[in-house]
Amino acid sequence: MVWEGKGKTAVVGIGLSKLTRRPEAPLGALALDACRAAIEDAGLKPEDIDGICTYPDQPFAGAGRRDGEDLVNALFLMNHGGLAPDIKWYAQISTGMIASAPIEGVNALISGAAKYVLFWRAMHIPKGTYNSFRSYSAGGDGQFGAVYGHVHGYQTHAIAYRHYLNKYHQNREKMAALVTNSRRNANLNPGAFFYNQPMSVEDYLNARMIAEPMCLFDCDVPIEGCTAIVMTTADRAKDLKNKPAYIAGYGQNTAHRPEYLTYMVDSYLDAGRPHVGKIYERAGMGPKDIDVAELYDGFAPSTLYWLEAAGFCGEGEALDFVQNGNVSLEGSLPVNTFGGSLSEGRLHGMGHLAEAVRQVTDRADKRQIKDANTAIAIDGSPLLRGSGMIFTREP
Amino acid sequence: MTTDSPRRVVPQPDELTQPFWDAVAEGRLMAQRCQQCGFYSHPPRIICNECHSFDLKWEPVSGKGKLYSYEVMHMQSITGFEDRVPYRTVLVELDEQPKLLFLGYLPGADDGSLTLGMPMEVFFEKIEGTDQTLPQFRPAK
Secondary structure, eight states: OOOTTTTSEEEEEEEEOOOBSSOSSOHHHHHHHHHHHHHHHTTOOGGGOOEEEEOOOOSSTTOOOOBTTTBOOHHHHHHHSOOOSSOOEEEEOOSSOTTHHHHHHHHHHHHTSOSEEEEEEEEOOOSSSTTOBOOSEEOGGGGGTGGGTOOOHHHHHHHHHHHHHHHTTOOGGGHHHHHHHHHHHHTTOTTSTTTTOOOOHHHHHTSOEEEETEEGGGBOOOOBEEEEEEEEEHHHHTTSSSOOEEEEEEEEOOSOOOOSTTOOTTOHHHHHHHHHHHHHHHHTOOGGGOSEEEEOOSBHHHHHHHHHHTTSSOTTOHHHHTSTTTTSTTSSSOBSTTOHHHHTOOOTTHHHHHHHHHHHTTOOGGGOOTTOOEEEEEEEETTTEEEEEEEESOO | OOTTSOOOOEEOOOTTTHHHHHHHHTTOOEEEEETTTOOEESSOOSSOTTTOOSOEEEEEOOOEEEEEEEEEEOOOOBTTTGGGOSEEEEEEEETTSTTOEEEEEEOSSOOSOOOTTOEEEEEEEEOTTSSOEEEEEEEOO
């Protein structure tokens, strides 16, 4: 049954900070830049914002937690954002992934707890080697991983990816089609970190290995920056300056969470299908109704898993599906039209959400898909966690 | 391996995991097992992932299994392993139960000797320069 909240709320403003590898200001300053830009884009004033939500995760396990430097918590905006003096509602989410925060924003708007909700995700890039493990002893689950030189998410993703390639008789060379397509899209996105750098299939195939079978370009580019959006009810959205991107449905990964250390690596469909299924069910839609798909690519194989879990192609077929321009701006299903995390920058799915909004409101400039009436944005990986939304042009 | 290789990472046991490491020191591999439904859990947990009983005990496991998958690590980003890249980390599914997965470390680059699904067996490695023993996995003889 279609969700009664379908089309009752909308995104009405988007704001981005500079996305940079070498930050000149603390993360908190970039978050304020993005939030102010989103509020201005919506045609609102900071004091109109009476609800706030965020997903303030560390960039990787073991990074710091100082508010305004390593992450940007709800309190930071409450204290420093110049928002309504008496915030009516807030949420700070740590489960699912980034869309789990605006999902709570949708619920707050529908319930009447707040009128205008600001959501942001700020991502830090600590100094030194990104995501390094610097200890001679390992506690917790690290007792069964770090002692073997296995710490990083990319190593576990590489193990899962090799299992996938082997199981479905695929090869990693085919991934060049997806990764270079994302770069081509980023070359049309002035906000993307790799806006000015093209990538050829040869560039991809010659890239250095990180954790075989994953190479450098299978991993997203760590950046410092923030993206923010403003949401309100459909009724209020009509009076604002932008076309609203209506929220048709949402969903979260509720699979019994596999052990982080040893993801149940061939269960991505068991976990991913019910997750995307909840988004489809609420929206009253299926894969054939989707015009644009923004599918998380913190590691490139995740996009393959989402393509299959969302029913855009069959099990084990995603590497064939992405060939021959099928997922390009001109293809049958444009995917990661803004460049993805791989080429725009590592914002944990914020880029995907923002681009889905742009596509259904004709704000994607040179990347605009004609008559894009529906767009799905999914973050995370069906191997682990995630959340997502469908946006529509009409309520 | 040269003697001036950096130290390796050693486990820091806690109350939950101490029995595992005590057994490893004696050359035995164990896993937690639910006393209600028989389900094995690894890494150890306080509750059974299958039937949600808290009645878990340590039991010996065979150390025999199949190679589920592996990766070849190239990044010098883990203390003690910087000078060992490229090396392989293997994920082994024990015969006792589907998805009863253990990680292991195999020195060296991909030499084509590993095939997914191949039989694997546990062995015990004493880490040079320490009193620490680790369970490791290699292709079964």
